[in-house]
Amino acid sequence: MAYETLIVEIEDNVALIRLNRPDALNALNSTLLGELSKALAAADKDDAVRCIIITGSEKAFAAGADIKEMAEKGFVEMFGEDFFAAEAEAIIRTRKPIIAAVSGYALGGGCELAMACDFIICSDTAKFGQPEINLGIVAGLGGTQRLTRFVGKSKSMDMHLTGRFMDAAEAERCGLVSRVVPAKDLLTEAKKAGAKIAEKSVLTAMVVKECVSRSYETTLREGTLFERRAFHALFASEDQKEGMAAFLEKRTPQFRDK
Numbered sequence: 001m002a003y004e005t006l007i008v009e010i011e012d013n014v015a016l017i018r019l020n021r022p023d024a025l026n027a028l029n030s031t032l033l034g035e036l037s038k039a040l041a042a043a044d045k046d047d048a049v050r051c052i053i054i055t056g057s058e059k060a061f062a063a064g065a066d067i068k069e070m071a072e073k074g075f076v077e078m079f080g081e082d083f084f085a086a087e088a089e090a091i092i093r094t095r096k097p098i099i100a101a102v103s104g105y106a107l108g109g110g111c112e113l114a115m116a117c118d119f120i121i122c123s124d125t126a127k128f129g130q131p132e133i134n135l136g137i138v139a140g141l142g143g144t145q146r147l148t149r150f151v152g153k154s155k156s157m158d159m160h161l162t163g164r165f166m167d168a169a170e171a172e173r174c175g176l177v178s179r180v181v182p183a184k185d186l187l188t189e190a191k192k193a194g195a196k197i198a199e200k201s202v203l204t205a206m207v208v209k210e211c212v213s214r215s216y217e218t219t220l221r222e223g224t225l226f227e228r229r230a231f232h233a234l235f236a237s238e239d240q241k242e243g244m245a246a247f248l249e250k251r252t253p254q255f256r257d258k
């Protein structure tokens with residue numbers, strides 16, 4: 001499928017979705033987020049895709065929601081269309097693992113998009129920020145909630161109230177990103193991580209994703225019960241039998257996603 005604001009390639013069972021509005025530093029407008037929703041749904045349905053990577057350009061993952069598109073809107077319009085609610089849902093409804101590969105600016109909605117993915121690998125040039133306060137607004141794609149859960153209240157308040165940017169070293173230190181790599185290696189490293197995930201059973205990977213995601217949405221007791229039941233349920237899968245048999249027979253497992 002051809003997109004106006006995205007470039008999508010599928011290689012070795014990994015879908016690479018590249019945000020492509022270079023003139024606006026990949027600012028997230030309705031077209032881009034609408035297309036991203038469609039591309040994620042298509043990747044989720046496609047048996048050839050086992051993992052998804054979302055990336056931007058070297059200069060910007062995304063510099064936020066598109067300020068030009070939002071500037072003249074009023075409350076009634078924003079509320080009436082529930083601005084970007086469906087698009088935010090589409091990201092978290094995606095069941096296959098999504099890696100955000102971030103280089104350059106990931107600001108406002110760009111930082112929020114990266115955080116809505118399952119984990120973030122960034123380049124040493126990455127800059128994260130929630131500078132919405134400078135525009136007289138607050139984050140609207142989950143930033144005040146996710147950043148706080150990921151890095152704690154103090155740093156989240158600091159980021160949202162001062163609007164300052166965080167560099168890659170700080171992002172790794174505080175657990176916002178899983179790894180920092182040299183800018184020139186970003187895509188190679190993200191694809192390597194994607195390939196590792198693609199080797200696994202998609203069924204199991206989706207259950208793992210549900211369990212870890214649940215930890216941000218429920219109490220420890222409920223979350224551990226959810227995990228235990230998921231663990232039990234996987235014993236109904238062929239891939240559990242295959243994974244354990246392969247270990248015992250000292251061979252590589254052949255998962256069939258069943």
Ligand code: HXC
Binds near residue numbers: 064067068108138
């Ligand atoms: C629309 C944007 C944009 C944005 C950059 N551009 N960010 N357009 N929306 N968020 C455009 C610029 O207008 C400019 O277009 C071109 O991209 C290059 O940007 P420059 O500013 O010239 O580049 P530079 O000097 O290198 O500065 C980079 C920057 C700066 C630091 C990232 O662009 C910046 O501060 N951008 C805004 C960041 C921001 O406030 N994000 C939060 C948005 S609100 P022209 O046509 O002039 O060349 C948000 C809310 C989310 O995200 C909630 C949604 C529900």
